[in-house]
Amino acid sequence: MEPTAQQIIDDLAGRLSRPAVLEDRSLRLIAYSSHDQPIDDVRESSILRRRAAPDVTRWLTAIGVRQAHRPVRVPANPELGMLSRLCIPILWKDRPLGYLWFIDADESIDDDAIELCVENAERLAAMLHRDSVVRSLSSARLADAVQSLLSSSNAAEAAQILAEDGDFTAPDGVVAILVQGRSPDSTEPVDIDDPLSEGLAKHLRSAHRGTALHLVRKDHGVLVVASPSDRPARLGSWVTALMTSIDNELRARRLDRSVVLGIGGHRPRLELAADSYREARMAVDAATVLPGMTDPVYWSELGVNQIVVKLASMGERPPVPHAGLRALLDSPEAHPMIETLETYLDVAGNAQVTAERLNLHRTSLYYRLQRVEQLASTDLKDGLERLALHLAIKVARLTGDYDDTNGCGWRRTSRAQVPTRAG
Secondary structure, X not given: OOOOHHHHHHHHHHHHOOXXXXXEOOOEEEEEOOOOOOOOHHHHHHHHHOEOOHHXXXXXXXXXXXXXXXOEEEOOEHHHOEOOEEEEEEEEOOEEEEEEEEEOOOOOOOHHHHHHHHHHHHHHHHHHHHHHHHHHHHHHHHHHHHHHHHHOOOHHHHHHHHHHOOOOOOOOOEEEEEEEXXXXXXXXXXXXXXXXXXXXXXXXXXXXXXXXXXXXXXXXXXXXXXXXXXXXXXXXXXXXXXXXXXXHHHHHOOOOOEEEEEEOOOEOOHHHHHHHHHHHHHHHHHXXXXXXXXXXXXXXXXXXXXXXXXXXXXXXXXXXXOOHHHHHHHOHHHHHHHHXXXXXXXOOOOHHHHHHHHOOOHHHHHHHHHHHHHHHOOOOXXXXXXXXXXXXXXXXXXXXXXOOOOOOOEOOOOOOOOOOOOO
């Protein structure tokens, strides 16, 4: 019978008379021998955490260990509390699958012992490759089911497969959560698939099996969680921990990226998860485009902005809630007035607060509002007119017709920013 990875590690530790550790290519712990000798802080931490600490990972990456294709001696790092080591890469067809580690402070591991480790590394590579293939097949089947679930194409069948396989149980319903990457100087999505995958995996280890599904794409990830409610009081601490986990992975890689989270509405059955997913996507767009949004954004807390994002997602030509807004667009002199109007409507028509926010004299404010009424053929004392104008501006932001981030105000496009299906 073929020995297990644990048996190989124990055998090597005995033959080299020193503890051995096997980690995967992400420096997550796979197996380790008993320790009858003193170990350093890094070894103790990796066993307790089940993976290397972020600062250790950064240092090993910086000195080229994770790109090594042959045995390499790693120097001591007193700042990390790390003794010198021997690292044996675990390679399958030159592709790194993991690393075999031995503390070797006095560099007493000789060439014969290193050759023995390399021979066993080949056996370990074959085992890790087989395990990877099995996991990939299982993961691919699960990913296909989740994709079908979120696209609504065969949602009922996908939900049945997930339930029958024991991959997910949700007696009290589900909530979809979208995690999207973004850069600090743009509202466009950015690729964060590696840190997102790691952050999600680490976070989901604390979840009970069968209570969360996930799918990762280049710029976003989706989670479907079993929950009886979509309220912040129910999901808040879990969502905060999720954001922290992903932020830690971004910092560990020194990526100038962040994430924005959208939480869809609750659905009573798994086969309805796609509806919650669409709401989560619209919540993310609201957080990205509409001013004053807090992150994360819960669909259930959006209020009237639910109407705004739904209107914006209705295709290339969403209905315009107020025809006079087009008159403002067609008048060059109206461009600075649109911001004034939006601010005025955002604060429920409070002229004093509007003037303070825009640093305008009250007389200038009243002049601008009067010009808005003339150009848009409207009456700002009419509540329905104000509601229609307010909705029109917010819809225009989400469709891309109104963009004040570059000082240009309006732009003539028909691009709908709010996605409507799984990526």
